[in-house]
Each structure stands twice: as C-alpha cells, then as structure tokens.
Amino acid sequence: MSSGPSSGLRRFFSCFSARSSGGVAGDTASDSDVDVPHGGEDIISGLPDDVLSSIVSLLPIKEAARTAVLSSRWRRLWASSPLVLDDTDLLLNNPRHVAAVTATVSAAMRAHPGPFHSVSLTCYFSDAEKHVLRRWIRVLAARGAQELVLNNIPWAGLDLLPRALLECRSLQRLRISDWRFPDTSGAPVLAQGAAALPRLRELVLGRTIIQEEDLDRVLASSPRLKTLVFVLSSGVPAQVRLRSRSLRCVVFWHSEAEELTVVAGPLLERIIIQTSSLSCGSGSDGNRMRIKISSASVLQALGFLNPNYHELQIGDTVIKVGKKVVPEAVVPSVKILALSVQLGVRSKARMVSCFLQCFPNIETLHVRSIPDRGANSKNGNSEFWKNEIDSVECVKGSINKVVIHGFRWENCEIEFLKSVLEGGKVLQKIYILEDKSISVSEGGVNGTQSLLASLSNGVELMILAGQDYGIWTYEVASDLSRNDPFDCQN
Structure with missing residues (x-):
C-alpha cells in the first residue's frame, strides 16, 4: 500500500502557489492562475505529461486535487492518472471536522473518472451514516479500485462492513482493520461458487472478526490469492482451514486461533507465526494453538514454533517429547x-x-x-x-x-x-x-x-x-x- 508522499514531493508541490484554495478536482481556474517561481521560468511545466502524472499520483489527495486548479493541463493530468487517495492527511488537518473530510473524499471520488489505483479510508461513521460507506465502496467497485485499505474507528458506532465490498472484483490487495467481515452466506456470487474476488492477491485482516464459513468462502472465491495475513486477531475464527489452490503464504501476526489446518495447499510455501507473550492464552496444553499440516507438499518455511503456545500435528501424528517420529510425520520440503x-x-x-x-x-x-x-x-x-x-x-x-x-x-x-x-x-x-x-x-x-x-x-x-x-x-x-x-x- 502507498506509504505516503516523501518530503521531496512536498517540496516539489511548494513550487506552486494556487490563488484558489479549491479542494477538489471539480474546481476551475484559468491557465493564468499559475504563479511561476524563480523569476518567471516555468521549469515544472516543461516536464513530459507522463512524468507529471507520476508526480501527481504520489501527492496527498488534498495537494493532488489542488493541482487541478492550476491550469487546464493539470486538471487533465489529475483526471487521467490512476487515483491514489489516502484520507490520513485530511483527517490530521481536520480532526474536529470529519464531515468536511467526508465531503472532500466524496467529491474527489465523484470528480475522478478512474481507474482508482490505491485508496485508504478511515471510517468514523455512526450506524446512521453507513450509507456513506456503502456509496464509497460502490464507487470503488465501479471505478476499478486495485488496492484498498479500510480502517475503522469502532467507537463511532459502525462495525460491520457492507456486503458491497464483495462486489469489488478489481481488487488486488485488501487490508481491513477493526471490522466485522460481512456475512457471505447471502452473497449470490459466493453462493454459486463463482470467483467474487477474481484478482485478489493479498488479504490482511487486522483485529477483524470473520466467521469460519465466511473465510472458507472467501478463500474459495479468490483464485489468485497468494498471501493471507491475520494481525492482532484473537480467536475469531477459532479454526482456520486453508483450502486454496493459489495461496503461498499465511501469517499469524500476534494473532491466535484454536487451530490452523492446512487441508489443501498445493502452492503453500510459508507459514509464519509471530507470537507475543500475551497471545495464545496461558500456554497450557489445553489452551495452545494446534498447527495441523495435512497437505503441503511444497512448504518451505515454518515458524516461529513455540512449545509454550503451539502444538504441531503432521498427518495424524501429534509431535511430542518421547514419541518417535514416524515417516508419515515428516515434511521433507521445509x-x-x-x-x-x-x-x-x-x-x-x-x-x-x-x-x-x-x-x-x-x-x-x-x-x-x-x-x-x-x-x-x-x-x-x-x-x-x-x-x-x-x-x-x-x-x-x-x-x-x-x-x-x-x-x-x-x-x-x-x-x-x-x-x-x-x-x-x-x-x-x-x-x-x-x-x-x-x-x-x-x-x-x-x-x-x-x-x-x-x-x-x-x-x-x-x-x-x-x-x-x-x-x-x-x-x-x-x-x-x-x-x-x-x-x-x-
């Protein structure tokens, strides 16, 4: 995901001084509204369109949209560049005026024709305003969003993701934090076994509650998914069953489940587990996370296994001190x-x-x-x-x-x-x-x-x-x- 513009890009943008404080691409300005720095020599405008488009795509949304008021050329460049939208800067500059932030984000989405390359949104809505998030997600689906981050501020009152998220068929990377994943049982595409997320390659679930059957359906409907990550997740789902023909890496990052089972992972190369002293319960035999490897013929990397918190089972054999390891409990590919x-x-x-x-x-x-x-x-x-x-x-x-x-x-x-x-x-x-x-x-x-x-x-x-x-x-x-x-x- 985009990590934000560099200080160099901010210095680049400071070369401009738009007379209008317009905040979205729909604002207008004449070509003469540009203040040219350095004694009248317009160096920036001499750059090729593809270079300027790349620069605009790396700017924060507020500053990128401001370029559109500089001239008709800049308006065209902003609209023709894949949208990179991160509302973090807007929120930091308007912590007490979230309504204005919402309006700016909505206006930017309306003004940009797409495609949307990377979008990062922090949701701060109450349940009464959930229609705003639904509308945003429908726009993202319509404009071909490729990368999406959805962070939630749960005390605002909204915690369930709209089912419309499953309609974003262009998504390649999805990261969601502090949400409840939508119920997939009624989603027509998933119910029919079709690929609801046909291009998804990476899914990161941070402090997100997802039911076992919903995770099963998402894995089944994501034929290109390579990476699945759980971050700071605790016990929901209780059982994670990996049944995927495309998955190559699964990560439990300070996360726990009762059981992780590799049911069918013909391409699974890595199982990564980072455990803190506070996770996976007390470490007693009855409260450890069981890692079951049933089918992982190309598994290459595994760990960190911790005897305090993990119990390893390969095939039907639970690995224990004093118990001889049989040939069926050996994974030669690691x-x-x-x-x-x-x-x-x-x-x-x-x-x-x-x-x-x-x-x-x-x-x-x-x-x-x-x-x-x-x-x-x-x-x-x-x-x-x-x-x-x-x-x-x-x-x-x-x-x-x-x-x-x-x-x-x-x-x-x-x-x-x-x-x-x-x-x-x-x-x-x-x-x-x-x-x-x-x-x-x-x-x-x-x-x-x-x-x-x-x-x-x-x-x-x-x-x-x-x-x-x-x-x-x-x-x-x-x-x-x-x-x-x-x-x-x-």
Whole structure:
C-alpha cells in the first residue's frame, strides 16, 4: 500500500502557489492562475505529461486535487492518472471536522473518472451514516479500485462492513482493520461458487472478526490469492482451514486461533507465526494453538514454533517429547525452520530435537532464545544438548546456517551452540543477534567467542548487536520476494 508522499514531493508541490484554495478536482481556474517561481521560468511545466502524472499520483489527495486548479493541463493530468487517495492527511488537518473530510473524499471520488489505483479510508461513521460507506465502496467497485485499505474507528458506532465490498472484483490487495467481515452466506456470487474476488492477491485482516464459513468462502472465491495475513486477531475464527489452490503464504501476526489446518495447499510455501507473550492464552496444553499440516507438499518455511503456545500435528501424528517420529510425520520440503524456545528449561528445550526430526532437509535454522525467569537459563548442560543434537539427522547433514535471536550469553545458549558446532557436518555460518537489553562483561563475551571459535572448524561466526524484533514486521514476513522470511539483516 502507498506509504505516503516523501518530503521531496512536498517540496516539489511548494513550487506552486494556487490563488484558489479549491479542494477538489471539480474546481476551475484559468491557465493564468499559475504563479511561476524563480523569476518567471516555468521549469515544472516543461516536464513530459507522463512524468507529471507520476508526480501527481504520489501527492496527498488534498495537494493532488489542488493541482487541478492550476491550469487546464493539470486538471487533465489529475483526471487521467490512476487515483491514489489516502484520507490520513485530511483527517490530521481536520480532526474536529470529519464531515468536511467526508465531503472532500466524496467529491474527489465523484470528480475522478478512474481507474482508482490505491485508496485508504478511515471510517468514523455512526450506524446512521453507513450509507456513506456503502456509496464509497460502490464507487470503488465501479471505478476499478486495485488496492484498498479500510480502517475503522469502532467507537463511532459502525462495525460491520457492507456486503458491497464483495462486489469489488478489481481488487488486488485488501487490508481491513477493526471490522466485522460481512456475512457471505447471502452473497449470490459466493453462493454459486463463482470467483467474487477474481484478482485478489493479498488479504490482511487486522483485529477483524470473520466467521469460519465466511473465510472458507472467501478463500474459495479468490483464485489468485497468494498471501493471507491475520494481525492482532484473537480467536475469531477459532479454526482456520486453508483450502486454496493459489495461496503461498499465511501469517499469524500476534494473532491466535484454536487451530490452523492446512487441508489443501498445493502452492503453500510459508507459514509464519509471530507470537507475543500475551497471545495464545496461558500456554497450557489445553489452551495452545494446534498447527495441523495435512497437505503441503511444497512448504518451505515454518515458524516461529513455540512449545509454550503451539502444538504441531503432521498427518495424524501429534509431535511430542518421547514419541518417535514416524515417516508419515515428516515434511521433507521445509528448508527454513524458526523456533522460539526456553533453552534453559529442559522440558521445553527437548522439543527442539522433536521439531527438527520432522524436517530432515532444513538448511537454515532460526532460534529465538526466550529468557527463563528462573535460574535454569544460567546453567548449561553440555551432556543434555549433545544427546539431543546427536540424534538429529538434519543437524549433521543439511543445516548450513544457524541464526540465534535474542542472545544473552547465557550458558544454556552457549551449550546449544557448542552442540550444533560439534554436530554440524555441513554448517557454514552462525549469526548471533544479541539481546540489546542485557549487559555482559567484555571478558565474558571474549571468552565465549574464543571458545566457539575453537570449535568452529571454518564456520563463519558473526555477532550483531541489538535485536531484530523491531524491524521484523508482517510486511517483511509476508514478502514473497525475500528468500528467508525470518531474516531482517539483508
């Protein structure tokens, strides 16, 4: 989605000084209304139309519409450029006059003939004014909107999205926040099994309530959908069943469900789960999110799996400590695995080898070290980790890169790395991302580095200061152009 104009574009626009304060493209002005800067030399107007159209499309709606009052040429350029509309600037400039903002948005939509490239709207209507949103969405559908963001201010009183949203057949990217998704059972197109959203490639549901059957219908009616993202969503839907011939990536970003099941995902490459300490309940066995992989033959990246919050089931086998992994519970296609583990808590740490045994061809392993509030994490146990890692084939035969996130130089972390260095036959790189909130003596760090270096046998060791949590966003995680969705360093 458009992230807003740069300061350079704002400086560009300041070259103009429209005598009229007109706010929408329907206002009129003569060609002589342009104040030409720099001693009368009109440099800007000498640019080709396609360059000027690109510039206008990147301006905030208020400033873009102002160009239309400069001259007939600018009016033509604004109307001929795909509309990019974001009402954020309007709201920030008129926080107490939302009616004026609504009128400006409505006027811009009326004045522009389309197509609409990207539209971002913040809805602040009461239930009595829901007709305004319905009208906007119908205009978006009629004018071929490609990208749409719908943010809601729920305390205004309107929380249910209009069903007209399902008529926006031109949409390629849709992001909605703080809404209840419309009931799809009565939508004629969905009921007939046709493609209601035939071009949709990305769907982001932020704090949005969607019923299980509605999500099923949306997946079934979006034949080009590649990316599905849940952001800050809690328990609705309780079960997410992925049945899609096009889906390549699903993300749970600080979101929870009782169960995520890959029913049929012939193209599904990535399952990304970012879990905070506040999500997924208490972490007890009866309150964990079950991740069931039934059919995902090309799955390449999975994580962060956390034994506190997640239960992994492959086929009919639930992965548990002490339970032998059978051939039917192996996913050979996974190349990148990410784990969040309390390495100092033996009952949790043992799940590392359990998970690793399910993915025999891992090439990159990410481990987020979770601190244990007790004293266990201070203690290392070399024999424990040696026994755990020695039994894992992928450590010996396929893992060539290990990344430790949130490293605090504690003995349990050091012993884990030692076991990987000693057991990894094809290991090439270890990246250590330090926890910036802790303080460790220089002597302790140097001593550990020397110890690890003595075991490295040519393995590249790289220590990077600071955590990467702040720059790992759901946009980064869901970016299919990135080779490793968990890597924020490239």
